[in-house]
Amino acid sequence: MLTFFGALLLLIVGYAVYSKFVERVFVVNDETPTPAYTKRDNLDYVPMSWWKGNLIQLLNIAGLGPIYGAVAGALYGPVAFIWIVIGTIFAGGVHDYFSGMLSMRHGGAQYPSLVGRYLGNTVKSFINLLSLVLMMLVAAAFTAGPAQLISQITPVSFTVALVLIFGYFLLATVLPVNRIIGKIYPLLGGILLFMAVAIGVALLFTDKQIPNLTIENLHPGELPIWPLLMVTISCGAISGFHCTQSPIIACTMKKETDGRKIFYGAMVIEGVIALIWAAAGMTFFNGTGGLQEALAAGGPSGVVNEISTSLLGTLGGILAILGVIILPITTGDTALRSSRMILTDLVSKFYKMDKKYKVLFVTIPVALPTFYLATIDYTFLWRYVGWTNQVVASVMLWTGTMYLLKNGKFHWICGVPAMFMTGVVCTYIFYAPEGLSLNYHLSLVIGFSLAFIVLLWYVGQIVKYRKIHRKEAELHAA
Structure with a gap:
């Protein structure tokens, strides 16, 4: 239990201390008008308060991610607590802050546009495709999952449920951000947080002990921690999906100092949610062996339902239904909205048309x-979300690194986690079943070799920009 409470305390301290350091490195200025005012169109660019932005961002980036991912990650034992803390503070929080703030600084630019600006058009073309694929995979999986559950617990057929959910998706995608998202999502974000806190408090009053991290339980399973844990627990540590969602809220910020509370704050709250559900997963079923059996029998939704109803009774059942049906839907619709906004950026260069027609034109594709x-097997789709998600996260961190390098700022806050995640995805793609399924040790050799090549590139960029900044300083002095 000490490991859990220590991890919780570190997340709080991380927000109080490290987020302020990140903000100082970025340098904010509330005198600079935000795109919510300079580009206001009452569709995507609409000023909203920071607390609404925080709760909407939380719901957009979270959904069931920090619940399902944390429960699956609990199979690795208490080491999952350590990854959630380190990932949230030094990687996920930085990733989300820079994706949101850079979007805001560049007029509400979408993630691929930021990549093109700082990493070049070749990488931008790749990321445009990868981002759209990721958004469509997430939206599809988060449509099919709830539709399947609705068909199981009600007379409504899967097809009808699918059509109804997708109809809502289209409305949320094309309507102004303050119509549905701005009014309902802060409430649903609060429900997500309440659900996790209620589970955490109830867990403390059971006779079960949350396990501590020790040498004996460091690695209770057979699967290797590296790189699988870092992909299994993405929402709740670091997730590339977040950088596709941050521009939605970046277009609604009233002032730059709201960014730390919105982006870094939402990531830390998500880390707390993941921490609680990881603790519940490895505690409620009396260890990782019992959790593995429960996951095999009922999947993540069955595990969440059993924990919720057992610990919270009728309230838990209601929360479980809200979680397993409503929360993924709210992530799926913003995934589709992000796709629409990314595609709008692309077609705007080639086609000039009225805003309302453009929205419909880019939503259909x-x-x-x-x-x-x-309509196909969504569990098959979900296998490919994991690694594409973390590739996107790695590229966003490198985008932040190049922004800091070009501006002569402390680039290590993005560069170190970028190198870490590059090592993760390079190894994972070669080792994982949805990748090349190579031998683990061979995957490590190839993965670290590729990461070393990226490190050499990074060192080259550092040397390059040091020379540029030195020459600029000499010219300024002269």
Whole structure:
């Protein structure tokens, strides 16, 4: 139990201390007008209060991610607590802050546009495709999952449920951000947080002890911690999906100092939620062996339902239904909205048309394939979300690194986690079943070799920009 409470305390201290350090490195200025005012269109660019932005951002980035991912990650034992803390403070919080603040600084630019600006058009083209694929996979999986559950507990068929959910998705995608998202999502974000806190408090009053991290239980399973844990627990540590969502809220910020509370704050709250559910997963079933059996029998939704109803009774059942049905839907619709905004950026260079027609024009190409993907086996889709998600996260961290390098700022806050995540994805792609399924040790050799090449590139960029800044300083002195 000490490990759990220590991890919780570190998350709080991390927000109080490290987020302020990150903000000082970035340098904020409340005198600079934000895109919510300079580009206000009452569709995507609408000023909203920071607390609404925080809760909407939390719901956008979280959904069931920090619940399902944390429960699955609990199979690795208490080491999951350590990853959640380190990932949230030094990687996820930084990733989310820079993705939101850079978008805000560049007029509400979407993630691929930021990548193109700081990493070049070649990487931008790759990321445009990868981001759209990721958004459609997430939207499809988060349509099919709730639709399947609705068909199991009500007379409504899977097809009808799918159509109804997708109809809502289209409305949330094309309507102004303050119509549905701005009014309902802060409430649902509060429910997500309340659900986790209620589970955490109830867990403390059971006769079960949350396990501590020791040498004996450091690695209770057979699967290797590196790189699988870092992909299994993404929401709740670091997730590339977040940088596709941050521009939605970046377009609604009233002032720059709100960014730390919105972006870094939402990531830390998500880390707390993941921490609680990881603790519940490894405690409620009397260890990782019992959790593995429960996951095999009922999957993540069955585990969440059993924990919720057992610890919280009727309230737990209601929360479980809200969580397993409503929360993924609210993530799926913003995934589709992000796709629409990314595609809008692309077509705006080639087609000039009225805003309302453009919204419909770009929604159709992402909506149709997403709906088709939702009709096939969504568990198959979910296997490919993990590694594409963390590739996107790595590229966003490198984008932040290059921004800091070009501006002569402390680039290590982005560069170190970027190198770490590069090592993770390079190894994972070669080792994982949805990758190349190579031998683990061979995957390590190839993965670290590729990461070393990226490190050499990084060192080269450091040397390059040091020379540039030195020359600029000499010219300024002269």
